[in-house]
Amino acid sequence: MKNVLVIYYSQSGQLESIAQNVSKPFLESEDIKLTFYEIQLEKPFPFPWNKDSFFDAFPESFLQIPATLKPVPDEILNTKFDLVLFHYQVWYLSPSIPINSFLKSNDAKKILNGTPVITISGSRNMWIMAQEKIKVLLKEANADLVGNIALVDRVGNLISVITIVEWMFSGVKKKYLGIFPLPGVSEKDIRESDQFGKIMADALHQNNLANLQPKLVAAGGVRISSYLVTVDKTANKIFNKWSNLIYKNQKNRKKLLKVFNVYLFLAIWLISPIVYILHLITYPLKLTKIKKETQYYQGV
Ligand SMILES: Cc1cc2nc3c(=O)[nH]c(=O)nc-3n(C[C@H](O)[C@H](O)[C@H](O)COP(=O)(O)O)c2cc1C
Incomplete structure (x- = not known):
C-alpha cells in the first residue's frame, strides 16, 4: 500500500477541482491510500476580493512573508508519505501567501522531509518565476521535486487580465459582458487533467518517479511562452x-x-x-x- 497526500489551497474552488481531477487515477488504484489536505489560514483572505484587499496582498505575497496557518492534523504529520501532490496558485508572480506560509512551516518540513513531490499549479499564465521560488522552498524543506505541471488560462494575455480581475472581484466564473471568454483554467483542461494524474500514478506504481517529468511534458503538462x-x-x-x-x-x-x-x-x-x-x-x-x-x- 502506498500513501499519497494531496495538498491544496483554493479560494474559488478552481484549484480544488484540479486536485480532484488529477487525483482520480490515484483514487481508482486499490493499492494507493489517498489523503486530502486543504491548507487553512487562521485569518482567511477575502473572496471575492475588492480593490483594496487585492492590492494590499501584494507586498507580503511578493516578499513571501508567511501568515499564520491552522495546524496540520497529527494523523497526517505522523504518516510517512510515498508521494505528495502539491497544488498551488500564483499571487503576484510568487507562490500565494497560504502556499508560501505552508512551505515555510515546521509542519510542512516534517511532511516533506525526504518525500517526492509533484507540483501542480493553476494560475492565469505567469507561473515560471513562482515555480523557481517553489523549488527553493522545497529544497529548504528537503523535499524531492520529481514532477511539475502548470495549468493556465490559454486565452491571450491581456484578455485573461480583464477576465480574471472580473472573476476575482465578483467571485463568479462567468463570461464578462457576455462577450469575453470564461476566466481561468478552462473546464476542458480541468476535466482532462486526470490524464496527468494517470501518468503520475503509473510512475509511482513502477517506482519510476525519477523519469516522470519528460512524460508529463510530452503529454502537454508544461507549455512555455518565451514572451x-x-x-x-x-x-x-x-x-x-x-x-x-x-x-x-x-x-x-x-x-x-x-x-x-x-x-x-x-x-x-x-x-x-x-x-x-x-x-x-x-x-x-x-x-x-x-x-x-x-x-x-x-x-x-
Ligand atoms: C492577489 C492575486 C494575485 C494573482 N497574481 C497572479 C500572477 O501573478 N500570475 C498568475 O498567473 N496568476 C495570478 N493570479 C491568479 C491565481 O494564480 C489563481 O489562478 C486564481 O486566484 C484562482 O485560484 P483559486 O483556486 O485559489 O481560486 C492571482 C490571483 C490573485 C487573487
Whole structure:
C-alpha cells in the first residue's frame, strides 16, 4: 500500500477541482491510500476580493512573508508519505501567501522531509518565476521535486487580465459582458487533467518517479511562452523594488499601494504590448537562448 497526500489551497474552488481531477487515477488504484489536505489560514483572505484587499496582498505575497496557518492534523504529520501532490496558485508572480506560509512551516518540513513531490499549479499564465521560488522552498524543506505541471488560462494575455480581475472581484466564473471568454483554467483542461494524474500514478506504481517529468511534458503538462518568461522575469525585478518600498514604509502603505496600482495598470496596458512587439522583432536572434530556457523551465 502506498500513501499519497494531496495538498491544496483554493479560494474559488478552481484549484480544488484540479486536485480532484488529477487525483482520480490515484483514487481508482486499490493499492494507493489517498489523503486530502486543504491548507487553512487562521485569518482567511477575502473572496471575492475588492480593490483594496487585492492590492494590499501584494507586498507580503511578493516578499513571501508567511501568515499564520491552522495546524496540520497529527494523523497526517505522523504518516510517512510515498508521494505528495502539491497544488498551488500564483499571487503576484510568487507562490500565494497560504502556499508560501505552508512551505515555510515546521509542519510542512516534517511532511516533506525526504518525500517526492509533484507540483501542480493553476494560475492565469505567469507561473515560471513562482515555480523557481517553489523549488527553493522545497529544497529548504528537503523535499524531492520529481514532477511539475502548470495549468493556465490559454486565452491571450491581456484578455485573461480583464477576465480574471472580473472573476476575482465578483467571485463568479462567468463570461464578462457576455462577450469575453470564461476566466481561468478552462473546464476542458480541468476535466482532462486526470490524464496527468494517470501518468503520475503509473510512475509511482513502477517506482519510476525519477523519469516522470519528460512524460508529463510530452503529454502537454508544461507549455512555455518565451514572451511570458521575459515579462515574468522583468516584472520580478520591478516588483522587488515596489514591494520593498511599500513594506518598509508602512506609514505610507495605503498611498504607495495606490501609486503601485496605477503603475501596474500602465505596465500591463502600455509597457507589455511594447515588450511584446520588441520580443517579436528580436525573436529570431534569440532562438538558441529560448530553446535552452524552455528546456530548463519544462524540467524540475
Ligand atoms: C492577489 C492575486 C494575485 C494573482 N497574481 C497572479 C500572477 O501573478 N500570475 C498568475 O498567473 N496568476 C495570478 N493570479 C491568479 C491565481 O494564480 C489563481 O489562478 C486564481 O486566484 C484562482 O485560484 P483559486 O483556486 O485559489 O481560486 C492571482 C490571483 C490573485 C487573487
